[in-house]
Amino acid sequence: MTSRRSMLCGLAVAMVVPGGLAACSTTTTNPSxxxxxxxxxxxxGSTPGNAGAAGLxxxxxxxxxGGLIVESGxxxxxxxRTGDVVKAFGAACPHAGTTVSPPKGGIITCPxxxxxxxxxxxxxxxxxxTKGLTEVPVKVSGDQVVMA
Ligand code: FES
Numbered sequence: 001m002t003s004r005r006s007m008l009c010g011l012a013v014a015m016v017v018p019g020g021l022a023a024c025s026t027t028t029t030n031p032s033x034x035x036x037x038x039x040x041x042x043x044x045g046s047t048p049g050n051a052g053a054a055g056l057x058x059x060x061x062x063x064x065x066g067g068l069i070v071e072s073g074x075x076x077x078x079x080x081r082t083g084d085v086v087k088a089f090g091a092a093c094p095h096a097g098t099t100v101s102p103p104k105g106g107i108i109t110c111p112x113x114x115x116x117x118x119x120x121x122x123x124x125x126x127x128x129x130t131k132g133l134t135e136v137p138v139k140v141s142g143d144q145v146v147m148a
């Protein structure tokens with residue numbers, strides 16, 4: 001009696017996040033499936049934003065001539081891109097720790113007090129910061145920007 005329903009629920013669960021599992025709990029045949037194995041190998045379509053543990057961003061999401069703020073290990077990084085060259089710098093401003101803005105026109109600007117840094121090397125262009133941004137090694141792997 002529930003076979004058609006269970007098939008539909010199973011299909012729906014497969015297409016939706018694991019949180020949808022509760023709606024189909026009347027047909028529990030395998031209680032050991034926890035649904036905690038998502039993440040590493042999504043093949044059903046594009047996965048915007050953060051990829052797995054090592055992926056910082058899709059290369060296509062990093063504007064050429066600009067950049068993007070991402071997070072790695074709980075710390076903000078600013079990604080910069082010029083053609084095929086992607087670099088990353090710690091995005092916490094050395095002055096007082098504010099997360100800098102993505103680069104524009106080759107310059108990374110801190111929105112708090114206006115310090116500016118070069119997008120190609122993180123060097124200090126304008127204070128009040130007295131130091132540049134620290135580069136973090138990244139590389140392009142396939143269509144993803146990952147930690148090097
Ligand atoms: S916190 Fe960035 S310039 Fe002050």
